Amino acid sequence: MRELKTGADRVETSLDPTDWPEFRALAHRMLDSALDHLEGAADRPVWRPTPQSARDALRAPPPMEPEGAARAAEDLLAHVLPYPTGNTHPRFFGWVHGTGTPGGIVADIMAAAMNANLGGRDHAPILVEKQVIEWMRRIFGFPENASGLILSGTSMATLIAVIAARKAKAPHDVRRAGVRQGANPMVGYTSSEAHSCIAKAFDQCGLGLDALRRVPVRADLTMDVGALRAMIAEDRAAGALPFAVIGAAATVNTGATDDLDALADIAAEENLWFHVDGAFGAVAALSDELRPRLRGIERADSIAFDFHKWMHVQYDAGCVLIRDGEAHLSAFAHGAEYLTGLPRGLGGGKPWFSDYGIELSRGFRALKVWFALKEHGLRRIGEKVEDNVAQAAYLARLVDAHQDLERLGPAPLNIVCFRYAPDGLAGDLDAIQREIVMDLQESGAAAPSTTTIRGRAAIRINITNHRTKMADMDVLVAAVLEMGARYRA
Numbered sequence: 001m002r003e004l005k006t007g008a009d010r011v012e013t014s015l016d017p018t019d020w021p022e023f024r025a026l027a028h029r030m031l032d033s034a035l036d037h038l039e040g041a042a043d044r045p046v047w048r049p050t051p052q053s054a055r056d057a058l059r060a061p062p063p064m065e066p067e068g069a070a071r072a073a074e075d076l077l078a079h080v081l082p083y084p085t086g087n088t089h090p091r092f093f094g095w096v097h098g099t100g101t102p103g104g105i106v107a108d109i110m111a112a113a114m115n116a117n118l119g120g121r122d123h124a125p126i127l128v129e130k131q132v133i134e135w136m137r138r139i140f141g142f143p144e145n146a147s148g149l150i151l152s153g154t155s156m157a158t159l160i161a162v163i164a165a166r167k168a169k170a171p172h173d174v175r176r177a178g179v180r181q182g183a184n185p186m187v188g189y190t191s192s193e194a195h196s197c198i199a200k201a202f203d204q205c206g207l208g209l210d211a212l213r214r215v216p217v218r219a220d221l222t223m224d225v226g227a228l229r230a231m232i233a234e235d236r237a238a239g240a241l242p243f244a245v246i247g248a249a250a251t252v253n254t255g256a257t258d259d260l261d262a263l264a265d266i267a268a269e270e271n272l273w274f275h276v277d278g279a280f281g282a283v284a285a286l287s288d289e290l291r292p293r294l295r296g297i298e299r300a301d302s303i304a305f306d307f308h309k310w311m312h313v314q315y316d317a318g319c320v321l322i323r324d325g326e327a328h329l330s331a332f333a334h335g336a337e338y339l340t341g342l343p344r345g346l347g348g349g350k351p352w353f354s355d356y357g358i359e360l361s362r363g364f365r366a367l368k369v370w371f372a373l374k375e376h377g378l379r380r381i382g383e384k385v386e387d388n389v390a391q392a393a394y395l396a397r398l399v400d401a402h403q404d405l406e407r408l409g410p411a412p413l414n415i416v417c418f419r420y421a422p423d424g425l426a427g428d429l430d431a432i433q434r435e436i437v438m439d440l441q442e443s444g445a446a447a448p449s450t451t452t453i454r455g456r457a458a459i460r461i462n463i464t465n466h467r468t469k470m471a472d473m474d475v476l477v478a479a480v481l482e483m484g485a486r487y488r489a
């Protein structure tokens with residue numbers, strides 16, 4: 001075994017470039033490649049399969065010896081950059097994906113340069129995150145003592161909110177004693193259309209999946225508020241402790257928004273924590289025309305939403321806002337002697353962001369959000385939301401007008417679900433919709449996803465894309481009809 005050298009003869013080299021001018025030239029070339037990639041976003045296929053050569057290159061053994069930045073950059077350009085998800089393309093319509101902006105490249109470069117840790121302490125990056133949270137607090141009409149956290153997305157934001165709700169409403173000191181789901185279990189409510197991250201949060205914080213009651217929906221796929229009242233009464237009669245209701249500001253399937261004002265009323269009457277899953281739909285608050293549909297969101301105890309979806313900030317960035325900052329802090333703050341704040345110096349600025357969540361070390365996600373909001377302005381981002389809603393309405397009209405297409409469910413916002421169903425089409429209609437979606441994706445013409453609406457498979461078009469134009473709807477419908485024709489006898 002070689003002995004560790006600890007004397008003055010030890011050779012000490014950092015990981016910085018040995019030749020800065022050469023590294024600088026490489027970095028400039030990579031920046032140009034990144035900008036080319038976005039400037040040409042609409043000129044490539046939406047998606048293409050990753051070829052075997054790239055798959056093989058990405059299954060190499062651990063690089064024990066340096067390959068150098070030039071080699072790493074070359075591999076990146078050859079095997080990674082050409083095979084993206086495709087959500088930078090105007091006809092990416094799958095799931096709910098944001099588009100990103102060129103400005104995000106600038107912000108991410110600077111965040112990497114500063115390499116800040118936003119767990120806490122007193123430095124400007126902390127002020128940037130506080131600034132973004134303060135802006136969002138005002139957009140959603142939350143009180144001044146509200147708190148918030150920038151997270152990887154709405155899934156994490158939901159977990160934080162459910163943990164805060166659990167702490168606030170538990171009949172005992174749940175942080176000390178843990179969850180005790182015995183004869184009087186804590187139960188929460190959300191609609192049958194709610195996103196799976198809510199069930200995950202109940203699971204992960206120890207309440208259990210059964211503690212999340214699924215309330216049926218009405219014809220418009222929003223929560224049946226009468227059914228919610230009945231379920232709460234039933235649960236109370238059976239000895240359970242209802243503690244939370246989770247409303248949707250736009251569901252992932254169809255964009256249905258629950259009657260948030262009615263949910264706020266029930267939460268107030270029943271002493272429930274009222275959380276809103278606004279992953280993308282809450283961003284409608286930036287539009288004067290759409291904001292009224294969110295009435296009641298300002299009464300929520302917590303809101304989870306994403307910057308990386310309808311606000312077009314690069315992945316990943318979401319946010320939780322909590323009305324009662326003290327309740328938020330009391331659900332997460334932990335005293336550890338190596339983390340105690342000091343009255344001045346770098347160690348100041350208590351409470352720290354780490355006192356409001358699970359993570360201690362946290363990256364500078366806030367910078368790309370701050371940069372995008374300053375660059376584009378909230379009003380303009382709201383106008384892009386309106387563009388997408390108008391495009392979805394146009395697509396719904398195209399679908400309704402075509403005899404071979406059938407709409408599945410309402411399209412109140414930016415999502416349209418439909419199927420290819422000409423008269424006399426033989427075979428498994430559900431399977432055909434999924435085939436058409438795979439055909440579209442592999443053709444590179446468009447990338448929808450699939451879902452089921454009331455048990456029927458749908459081609460699902462979600463538009464959270466600032467590059468999409470009305471004309472893309474015509475291209476999409478033509479492509480669906482072309483692919484669909486293959487399945488006619």
Ligand SMILES: *Cc1c(COP(=O)(O)O)cnc(C)c1O
Pocket residue numbers: 096152153154155156195197250251252277278279280306318
């Ligand atoms: C995307 C989405 C989520 C989950 O958000 P992530 O940012 O992907 O974690 C939750 N709810 C709804 C309605 C969504 O669309």
